[in-house]
């Protein structure tokens with residue numbers, strides 16, 4: 339008498355699966371955590387097939403245990419002590435989706451010290467404390483994965499580290515904050531005011547706990563810091579980034595940009611120059627016909643210019659519960675496949691191995707080289723040429739000059755598009771222009787990005 343091979347294999351398969359299940363401990367069960375729980379449960383079999391083993395959420399730390407139980411039911415152990423999850427022997431990988439930088443740093447470092455892999459969507463944590471966290475992870479031979487930290491649903495970290503691994507990256511530029519893109523779109527398309535648009539973004543769960551991180555450009559700068567480190571193999575240089583949000587942006591400039599054939603977007607740009615890297619977040623004009631100008635609502639898009647692949651562009655949801663969960667779980671699948679593999683075989687945390695990290699400097703603002711838009715209030719429409727002449731005298735290449743369409747309550751305004759010029763040169767020229775008798779008010783300047791070659 340012998341057992342049917344299927345029957346005899348089944349218990350073995352079960353035993354095998356039980357041994358090799360990747361056990362996940364999660365810190366935080368808010369927007370991202372609950373999405374991760376749902377998607378893990380819904381797509382369990384497919385995820386296990388892709389990971390080569392099953393992935394089980396075994397423990398969750400939450401501030402409000404009752405609310406957490408409402409999400410995960412009784413299938414998962416619950417604790418109010420995040421450190422318990424970070425250090426528990428039954429946890430193989432810690433998913434940190436609580437946000438913030440204080441306690442999160444301690445939890446992540448504790449998890450690493452206990453030999454656990456970490457998956458996080460916490461861009462602020464990595465942009466600010468990444469050097470310390472990645473060094474600790476390298477030392478321990480564990481993985482810190484963070485696809486969900488940048489442009490959530492777009493696998494841009496994977497694209498830079500793996501898909502474009504053959505390339506020398508020249509620049510990365512993108513709309514990498516969903517909240518501000520949502521606000522700009524609502525203001526432009528529906529005439530909503532800033533506060534109402536922000537309130538909607540908050541209600542939809544797009545905004546950070548502190549929405550000033552979104553509207554002041556800080557969140558985008560966190561993400562840009564991670565993108566630049568991956569693209570150029572440079573250290574995380576968040577503190578050196580130039581950061582400007584959308585709070586000072588005026589509706590009149592949105593309208594004048596449209597008149598000139600452009601649309602204003604909050605863009606993060608990391609561009610390699612001979613002397614260093616431009617690392618900047620700011621509202622810029624992009625040609626209205628460019629794909630980047632069509633990215634609206636909470637969507638994100640990232641363009642990469644590299645020497646072999648050329649221009650590539652990636653588009654997807656920039657915020658949202660399951661959209662972020664998609665990236666978090668993709669990281670878990672990577673961890674499941676690489677857990678137990680020698681650390682030298684892991685894809686490096688920042689796109690390059692520590693010894694290859696080059697010390698590219700972040701360029702000062704004055705060295706940033708772009709075209710610009712200027713709006714210059716004047717006393718009379720015939721002063722348009724005086725404005726152009728003044729800029730040309732100061733070595734600013736003037737490409738286009740026009741009068742802004744008349745608006746009730748405002749005097750004549752000259753609109754200028756320049757050719758590429760160093761910010762330092764432009765600043766001096768604007769200073770000189772501002773002092774001219776023809777100029778009737780503050781000159782506004784915004785960068786223009788062609789997003790070509």
Ligand code: HSE
Nearest residue numbers: 515516517544545546
């Ligand atoms: N507050 C962020 C955004 C969430 O609006 O893009 C996703 O990182």
